[in-house]
Structures are given as C-alpha cells and as structure tokens.
Amino acid sequence: MFTAKRQVATVVGNCLRMLPGSPVAGQRVLMYHAVGNRVDGDVNNIYTMSRADFLRHIETLQAVSAKFSMPFAPFRQLNNTEIALTFDDGYADALSTIGPELSKRGIPFHVFVTPEKLTSGDPRYLSTPELRELATIPGATIGAHGATHRSLTSLNIADAEADLRSSKQQLEDVLQTPITTMSYPYGHVNSEVRAAAQRVGFTAAACSKWGVNNEHSDALLLNRLDMWAGDNSRTIENKVLGYWNFLGRRT
Numbered sequence: 001m002f003t004a005k006r007q008v009a010t011v012v013g014n015c016l017r018m019l020p021g022s023p024v025a026g027q028r029v030l031m032y033h034a035v036g037n038r039v040d041g042d043v044n045n046i047y048t049m050s051r052a053d054f055l056r057h058i059e060t061l062q063a064v065s066a067k068f069s070m071p072f073a074p075f076r077q078l079n080n081t082e083i084a085l086t087f088d089d090g091y092a093d094a095l096s097t098i099g100p101e102l103s104k105r106g107i108p109f110h111v112f113v114t115p116e117k118l119t120s121g122d123p124r125y126l127s128t129p130e131l132r133e134l135a136t137i138p139g140a141t142i143g144a145h146g147a148t149h150r151s152l153t154s155l156n157i158a159d160a161e162a163d164l165r166s167s168k169q170q171l172e173d174v175l176q177t178p179i180t181t182m183s184y185p186y187g188h189v190n191s192e193v194r195a196a197a198q199r200v201g202f203t204a205a206a207c208s209k210w211g212v213n214n215e216h217s218d219a220l221l222l223n224r225l226d227m228w229a230g231d232n233s234r235t236i237e238n239k240v241l242g243y244w245n246f247l248g249r250r251t
C-alpha cells in the first residue's frame with residue numbers, strides 16, 4: 001500500500017514539475033526523525049535513516065538551496081522560500097550526528113523533544129545532559145513534542161492541555177530558556193488541541209500535513225514535507241519545490 005502510494009507520488013511529482021510556472025512561494029519545513037537510530041513505529045521503514053542517507057539528503061538540499069535561491073532558516077512562520085529542517089522525537093543522534101553535520105555547514109535546525117524520553121534510559125533517545133549539550137550547538141533550537149508522545153486528539157481536552165503544558169515546562173526547567181515551538185505527536189491535531197497549544201503559550205507548531213507556509217498560514221498548524229530515507233535526489237528536489245503537495249495528507 002505504502003509502496004504503491006510512493007510510486008504514484010513519484011510519477012505525479014515528476015509530471016507536475018513539467019508544467020509551466022515557478023515553484024509556489026512559502027517556507028518549506030522538512031520533517032525528519034533519526035539518523036542512525038531505529039525510529040519507533042517506522043512500519044514502512046522510511047524514517048530510519050543511515051548516516052550516508054542523511055549526508056546525501058543534506059548534499060542535495062544544499063544544491064537545491066543554491067540553485068533555487070532558497071536559504072536555510074530556522075523553523076517559524078515566514079512567507080518566502082526558506083528551507084527549515086526539523087527532527088521529531090529527540091533521538092540521541094541529534095547530538096552525535098545531526099547537530100555537528102548541520103552546524104559545520106551553517107544550517108540551522110530544530111529538534112522537537114518528548115521530555116518523557118529524556119529519563120527513559122533508552123539509549124536511542126537524548127538524555128537530559130545530552131539535551132543540554134545539544135542546545136549549545138550553534139544553529140540548534142529545541143521545541144516540544146508532547147510530554148509523553150500520546151496522540152493529543154485521543155485525550156480529553158483538559159488532559160491534552162496538561163500534556164502540552166507539562167512538555168513546555170519540563171523542557172524550560174532543563175534548558176532554562178523559553179520553549180515556544182512544538183510539533184504534534186503523530187501530527188494529530190484538531191481545533192481544540194490547537195487552541196490548547198495557544199493557551200499554553202506556544203507560538204509556532206508543526207503538524208504533518210504536506211504543504212508550504214506563507215503569510216496566510218496558521219502559525220499553530222504549519223505544514224511540513226515528509227522526508228524519507230530512500231528519497232533520491234530528484235525526489236528530494238521535487239518535494240522541496242512543492243511538487244508533492246498534492247498529497248495534502250494529515251498524519
């Protein structure tokens with residue numbers, strides 16, 4: 001099922017690219033997970049990315065950035081053609097691989113961390129001291145990703161708000177800095193959860209719906225592009241240029 005969808009999207013993306021016109025304006029927020037570590041729940045084997053895959057992605061993204069005048073920028077709501085890199089869940093390789101590789105290239109990046117994982121003892125995830133170290137890497141910004149990685153739309157709204165508040169507070173306690181950005185676990189969000197995120201004090205939040213973001217976008221429902229380990233350079237380029245946005249799915 002997934003393989004068929006990927007094949008169709010690849011073909012449609014290539015066809016759309018042949019149509020006249022420029023790529024749609026807007027910030028592209030790319031969604032990644034881990035580099036080197038096995039990603040929980042990765043049933044289609046698309047998010048578990050090797051170091052070689054990651055370096056290939058970065059090389060392609062740098063080429064796209066230069067070719068189409070799309071500068072790398074931190075994750076936030078903008079209305080030009082920036083590329084922002086985000087990494088969900090807080091895997092330990094954010095410190096060992098992602099941070100060093102991006103920092104030495106001058107590419108900013110965002111890591112959305114689930115605080116419960118910090119003390120889980122699972123070596124795949126950042127520990128509290130590792131998160132503190134990650135936050136000192138030039139270009140790194142830390143955001144929240146739920147306190148416990150539960151689907152916020154599956155909770156009653158009071159529990160969802162408490163989870164959001166806890167995620168923010170725990171990270172602020174660790175890092176001693178305001179945490180104002182987040183991504184929704186599993187991309188699950190509805191109008192009630194969005195309103196709760198706003199009440200808690202988040203000012204920018206990413207979901208998992210395909211698309212770019214412009215001045216009309218809701219800052220608490222920012223679209224992302226789902227990047228997969230096996231994407232070749234043409235697919236990466238087509239995704240960034242917006243030729244996969246027809247998928248428009250919310251996951």
Ligand SMILES: [Zn+2]
Nearest residue numbers: 088089185186
């Ligand atoms: Zn997640």
